[in-house]
Amino acid sequence: MITNTQTLTVLWSVNKGDNMSNKYGNDTDSNIRPAGHGDRRAFMYGNEVVVRAALAAKAEFLYGYPITPQNEIMHYWSRLAPAQGGKFLQTEDELSAGFATLGGIMAGARSFSATAGPGTVLFQEPLSMAEMMRIPIVLIVQQRGGPSTATVIYSQQEVFLAIFGGNGEGLRVVYSPGGHQEMYDYTIKAFDTAWRYRFPTLVLGDGYQAKMREPVVLYDPEERGMQLQPAVPFVGGEGVPGVEREPAHWRNAFSVEEELFEALQPIIHDFQHAAPFLTEMEASDLEGAEIIVTGHGIVGRSAREAVRELRAGGVPAGFFRPLTLRPFPAKDLKRILDSCPRLLVVESAQGQLTKLFRIAIGGELEHRVEMYPYFRPGLGITAEEIAREVRAILGGERKEEARAAVSIL
Amino acid sequence: MSELAMPRSWRRETKPHKFCPGCGHGLVLKALGMAVDRLEIAERVLFGCDIGCSLLAWDFFNLDTVQTHHGRTVPFIVGAKRARPHLIGIAYMGDGGGYAIGVQHLINAVMRNDRILVIIVNNTTYAMTGGQMAPTSLPGQKTETSPGGREPRTEGYPLRGPEMVASFAAEGAYIARGSVSHVQRLALFLERGLQNQIQDKGIAVVEALSTCPTNWRTNAEDTWKYLEKEMADYYPVREFVSPWKENNPRGVN
Ligand SMILES: Cc1ncc(C[n+]2csc(CCOP(=O)(O)OP(=O)(O)O)c2C)c(N)n1
Numbered sequence: 067m068i069t070n071t072q073t074l075t076v077l078w079s080v081n082k083g084d085n086m087s088n089k090y091g092n093d094t095d096s097n098i099r100p101a102g103h104g105d106r107r108a109f110m111y112g113n114e115v116v117v118r119a120a121l122a123a124k125a126e127f128l129y130g131y132p133i134t135p136q137n138e139i140m141h142y143w144s145r146l147a148p149a150q151g152g153k154f155l156q157t158e159d160e161l162s163a164g165f166a167t168l169g170g171i172m173a174g175a176r177s178f179s180a181t182a183g184p185g186t187v188l189f190q191e192p193l194s195m196a197e198m199m200r201i202p203i204v205l206i207v208q209q210r211g212g213p214s215t216a217t218v219i220y221s222q223q224e225v226f227l228a229i230f231g232g233n234g235e236g237l238r239v240v241y242s243p244g245g246h247q248e249m250y251d252y253t254i255k256a257f258d259t260a261w262r263y264r265f266p267t268l269v270l271g272d273g274y275q276a277k278m279r280e281p282v283v284l285y286d287p288e289e290r291g292m293q294l295q296p297a298v299p300f301v302g303g304e305g306v307p308g309v310e311r312e313p314a315h316w317r318n319a320f321s322v323e324e325e326l327f328e329a330l331q332p333i334i335h336d337f338q339h340a341a342p343f344l345t346e347m348e349a350s351d352l353e354g355a356e357i358i359v360t361g362h363g364i365v366g367r368s369a370r371e372a373v374r375e376l377r378a379g380g381v382p383a384g385f386f387r388p389l390t391l392r393p394f395p396a397k398d399l400k401r402i403l404d405s406c407p408r409l410l411v412v413e414s415a416q417g418q419l420t421k422l423f424r425i426a427i428g429g430e431l432e433h434r435v436e437m438y439p440y441f442r443p444g445l446g447i448t449a450e451e452i453a454r455e456v457r458a459i460l461g462g463e464r465k466e467e468a469r470a471a472v473s474i475l
Numbered sequence: 476m477s478e479l480a481m482p483r484s485w486r487r488e489t490k491p492h493k494f495c496p497g498c499g500h501g502l503v504l505k506a507l508g509m510a511v512d513r514l515e516i517a518e519r520v521l522f523g524c525d526i527g528c529s530l531l532a533w534d535f536f537n538l539d540t541v542q543t544h545h546g547r548t549v550p551f552i553v554g555a556k557r558a559r560p561h562l563i564g565i566a567y568m569g570d571g572g573g574y575a576i577g578v579q580h581l582i583n584a585v586m587r588n589d590r591i592l593v594i595i596v597n598n599t600t601y602a603m604t605g606g607q608m609a610p611t612s613l614p615g616q617k618t619e620t621s622p623g624g625r626e627p628r629t630e631g632y633p634l635r636g637p638e639m640v641a642s643f644a645a646e647g648a649y650i651a652r653g654s655v656s657h658v659q660r661l662a663l664f665l666e667r668g669l670q671n672q673i674q675d676k677g678i679a680v681v682e683a684l685s686t687c688p689t690n691w692r693t694n695a696e697d698t699w700k701y702l703e704k705e706m707a708d709y710y711p712v713r714e715f716v717s718p719w720k721e722n723n724p725r726g727v728n
């Protein structure tokens with residue numbers, strides 16, 4: 067049982083030795099892995115991939131409420147999980163799903179939920195309780211159009227909500243996978259990260275990834291040598307409380323400013339110290355690059371493809387993609403921009419990723435970096451469009467738009 | 476054209492409507508259109524629709540209409556009504572919106588006896604999101620999230636919304652359950668509900684038993700059978716609380 071007298075910093079230092087996030091951290095070839103015995107090639111929907119991954123990560127409980135485009139996560143779970151002892155509760159809304167998940171986790175069950183759009187908005191309350199109390203909740207978000215009900219289809223407009231949606235400091239880990247294999251890998255990893263570092267961990271997918279089918283290799287993480295952090299109860303441990311053990315007294319409310327300040331210090335400290343172990347990115351074609359093309363999630367995939375095409379046509383474009391949006395791989399980014407201070411940020415939102423880039427770049431570099439925006443809120447983005455945009459920029463046709471990205475702040 | 480074909484308050488430009496063939500929503504809206512026509516209140520109505528298949532009604536009427544969020548139509552209409560009491564507020568929503576995510580709003584509005592009409596379309600499922608279990612799904616009903624059928628031991632018994640709110644409704648409230656299998660009677664219930672508001676008596680909550688052949692995966696015959704037999708067996712169609720029992724212009728059905 068985790069006790070509230072145990073300082074969180076201790077927990078962290080015990081764990082950081084066998085950190086697994088660096089295993090594929092900063093590795094562009096993360097898709098090539100030794101095949102385990104149980105590996106299975108499959109062709110399926112992204113929502114099913116999430117369920118397969120959660121089961122592979124030994125998730126025990128899904129609490130959820132219907133919302134498109136994540137519904138099939140509940141559908142597949144309620145069909146596939148019972149055979150492995152998995153349990154399911156459909157709650158009366160997302161607030162209930164979120165707090166029920168927290169209850170399940172504190173009782174010791176590896177629990178998770180999935181949502182989208184207005185559901186992600188309602189999830190902010192349970193997520194902020196998780197930030198304050200270090201409850202290792204895993205939330206899958208399949209972004210849809212916003213604001214409001216908008217569309218059930220697709221967008222990348224929940225980036226800020228995923229990171230900074232709570233009334234606090236955004237002490238969360240946010241992965242942005244760009245395809246089914248990563249959806250599988252990072253959903254598994256999310257369960258490990260959440261329990262290892264005890265920060266709410268989100269896998270930020272989108273409606274396209276949720277609803278499209280593509281190949282994926284399913285594997286048993288333990289067969290690949292990953293030791294998943296065990297789920298440990300916060301309450302309900304053995305022994306009579308007050309007699310044989312300390313009772314568990316968890317709280318999130320404080321009486322005075324100083325008390326809160328004190329309570330926050332170890333949490334912020336832990337987050338800052340965990341960050342270097344958590345950040346992940348992908349980069350390629352940096353040599354001789356005259357422009358870096360960047361995007362995250364499925365748009366990052368289009369960006370990668372665009373760079374490949376451009377390079378094949380002799381255009382010196384490079385590629386960078388943050389895999390963790392929080393913490394953000396700022397160091398890697400700065401190193402890259404130091405030698406190529408021209409950046410095209412592509413996103414299916416009006417500058418949410420761009421704001422993260424601006425925060426990450428900061429300082430002296432900010433004045434040297436020429437930043438070009440390509441914003442398509444709620445629209446998919448193809449490699450062809452991106453390649454066209456890159457050619458236009460390099461041809462000097464977008465001068466007036468350079469630094470326009472700044473104005474969105 | 477007779478009111479049976481198309482109520483005056485319907486907006487012709489947006490017909491044919493967008494509901495699936497055989498859907499009950501269109502019939503509930505027909506009953507509502509008839510009630511609004513009879514009372515000649517189009518000018519004062521504020522029609523609020525939820526997110527669910529009810530959202531497809533956002534341009535259905537020649538009535539001022541606001542589509543709100545899933546489950547939030549009741550507080551939205553309450554807010555408007557409190558600010559401008561001459562408006563006649565109607566909150567139109569599904570059983571998921573009314574009895575799951577929005578149930579706290581429903582309960583509090585009934586407790587306060589807010590002068591609004593709440594219409595809850597009970598189709599025993601979350602239709603718009605593809606047929607998940609709703610609080611109203613019947614025991615044994617197979618849905619996307621109850622693939623083995625609703626199991627009362629773990630998932631409880633279906634919620635009888637009107638009975639629930641009738642148990643604590645204040646004096647003056649009007650609470651009833653109609654069905655799309657009797658559109659005229661449903662229209663009468665809705666008319667009484669609107670009268671309740673016009674005469675400042677109290678809240679009105681009218682549930683309408685409705686059909687969703689798309690998610691039930693039923694043909695026309697089975698759809699109707701499910702509505703008139705299974706659903707009506709569990710959900711009695713009647714008035715539960717009514718200030719109109721005595722002095723009723725149209726008589727109790
Ligand atoms: C906060 C939030 N959660 C979930 C949804 C997704 N959602 C849209 S419609 C709906 C269910 C609709 O069911 P019901 O209210 O019964 O209406 P019906 O479609 O059956 O008429 C849900 C869950 C949403 N729009 N907003």
Ligand code: SF4
Pocket residue numbers: 493494495496497498499500528598602603686687688689690
């Ligand atoms: S899905 Fe069901 S409730 Fe929605 S419009 Fe179609 S039949 Fe009607």
Ligand SMILES: [Mg+2]
Pocket residue numbers: 527569570571596597598599600601602609
């Ligand atoms: Mg419904």
